Amino acid sequence: MRRNFIQQLEGSSITLAQAKALKYVARQQGVRQVELADKLEVQPMTLARLIDQLEQQQLVERRPDPSDRRAYLIYLTEHADEHLKEIELAGNKVIEHALGDLSQQQADEFKHALQIIRNTLLNKE
Template structure:
């Protein structure tokens, strides 16, 4: 088996970036799982818990504790879903903004480090290729 396959490189890159995020975000009160959930809630305001669990690749029951902790910290709000009275939608609270700013700062610093030495043209090509790949796989 060739360890230099594209998939292996992508997986390794993702692992390295996640580890670096944990290292740079360690002084915050949130765990990596909580930070990821909060970031996705802010990015997809109004997302339902089942959809969020799917995006985070965890079971909905595992997400409940994360959501409860984020609510206890007053970082998110649950609101009734107007389309389904049994469901709730998730929104970031106004008090979440400083933490979201810090998450974004850490993400941007990691991205800057990962792209060091690449030209603007190489970065644009890489971004376009990733977008095409995402589109290809999303349509399957």
């Protein structure tokens, strides 16, 4: 699925890692940079470079964390909207392709089973 998603993003100005970061920040505006690194399972220095790239493209901005002067909070800019739509479209195409040979009932059952597995794993941590 990852390879297919990358193919869908071909010609885009963003990478898979940048797309993942943008989607997470879109879900949780004002996420602390260190928390974002943890969620994306990358080293803080790797994330810092990634955020630098997104800032250069004017897709995100760092703001000082009022509760910790050493920390930064990450916010999307209005320029990110177009990229988020592109990411959403690419993701939908990948899912549509992956589930293409399943009936609607099979696809629904599969999605439900994945949700149960996800919830089970989240509750075990």
